[in-house]
Amino acid sequence: GEDVEQSLFLSVREGDSSVINCTYTDSSSTYLYWYKQEPGAGLQLLTYIFSNMDMKQDQRLTVLLNKKDKHLSLRIADTQTGDSAIYFCADRVDGYSTLTFGKGTMLLVSP
Amino acid sequence: DAGVTQSPTHLIKTRGQQVTLRCSPKSGHDTVSWYQQALGQGPQFIFQYYEEEERQRGNFPDRFSGHQFPNYSSELNVNALLLGDSALYLCASSWYRGRENTIYFGEGSWLTVV
Numbered sequence: 568g569e570d571v572e573q574s575l576f577l578s579v580r581e582g583d584s585s586v587i588n589c590t591y592t593d594s595s596s597t598y599l600y601w602y603k604q605e606p607g608a609g610l611q612l613l614t615y616i617f618s619n620m621d622m623k624q625d626q627r628l629t630v631l632l633n634k635k636d637k638h639l640s641l642r643i644a645d646t647q648t649g650d651s652a653i654y655f656c657a658d659r660v661d662g663y664s665t666l667t668f669g670k671g672t673m674l675l676v677s678p
Numbered sequence: 679d680a681g682v683t684q685s686p687t688h689l690i691k692t693r694g695q696q697v698t699l700r701c702s703p704k705s706g707h708d709t710v711s712w713y714q715q716a717l718g719q720g721p722q723f724i725f726q727y728y729e730e731e732e733r734q735r736g737n738f739p740d741r742f743s744g745h746q747f748p749n750y751s752s753e754l755n756v757n758a759l760l761l762g763d764s765a766l767y768l769c770a771s772s773w774y775r776g777r778e779n780t781i782y783f784g785e786g787s788w789l790t791v792v
Contacts, residue, residue, distance in 0.1 A: 571720075598779050609684075609768055610721070610783035617779075655720055663734050664772040664781055665711060668720030 569593040571658050573669035580677055585646045587672045589639040589656030599632065600657040600666065601641045610655065613641070643674075651676045680705060682771050682784035690790045691759050699754045699787045703771030707782075709733075710752040712744060715766040715786070727752050728774055756789075764791045 570592045579585045591599070596618050602610040616623045616630045616639075623630045629642040643650055653673050657666040683702045691697050703710050709728045713721035723736035727746035746752045750771075756763055766786045772779075 600781065602783070609682075609766075609785035612780060612782055615779060615781075657720075659779075659781075661734075663726055663728075664709060664770075664774070664779075665723050665726055665734055665736075666713075666721075666770075666781065667723070670718075670720045 569658060569660060569667045571656055571667050571669040573654075573656055573672045575670065576673050576675070578675045578677065579646050581646060581648055583646055585643040585650070585674055585676075587641045587643075587654050587656075587674065589641075589669055591637050591639065591656075591658045591667075593658060593660050593667075594637065595660050596637075596658050597662075598659040599630075599639050600659065601628075601630065602655045602657060604653045604655065604671070606652075613654075646674075646676050648676045648678060650674060682769055682782050684767075684769050684784035684787050686787055687785070688788045688790075690792060693759055693761060693791055695759050696755065696757045697759060697789060699756075699767050699769075699789070700751065701754070701769030701771075701784060702751045703769075704782050707771035707773045708750050709772045709774045710746060710750065711770040711772070711781075712752070712754045713768040713770065713783075714738070715768055717765070721768055724754070759791045761791050764789060 600615040601613040627644045653671040711726040712724040715721040725735040769784045
């Protein structure tokens, strides 16, 4: 079945850039999503990218997609302490908007 | 414009009991999906409702059932609760017939089974 893998932890200093990586297995992916989850909260949609694109920029966020290698990354520029959270990559394959999630990457931003 | 709203926020149930969780999708959205997120894990897809029918189902037993109402809101029911059902239950809304591809989540319902 589909599988989405993420590294579990990333630590950066405030002001640096953060890069969170994700790999997926299904070559039929249509869209790939990034969500942020703060402690005790639900999922906040950050951005998503269509599988035929290779890059999408949205303010401090840059998504890069390498469809050949099935690799997705989320770059956060000028990382702030408020960016500390768990970030989930999710893969959408079918037309029904169901998502397969990775286990999440915990981002810790130190002052 | 209200986003996805879920209730209750927290609840505690005893093994063997039944629970009902509720979700109202974002205004303009017609599809509701339910996910279970165990501690330290990513969300797992339970099922999806569209036009008041269950359209897709993940790998969850029949103890998990749902319903969608004409106003697109939805309920998730879990019968014969087990300790392992303790989790955050998330509702997601989307617009099947729309061109946008956004999928929004609510804040979730924390279920503890004791």
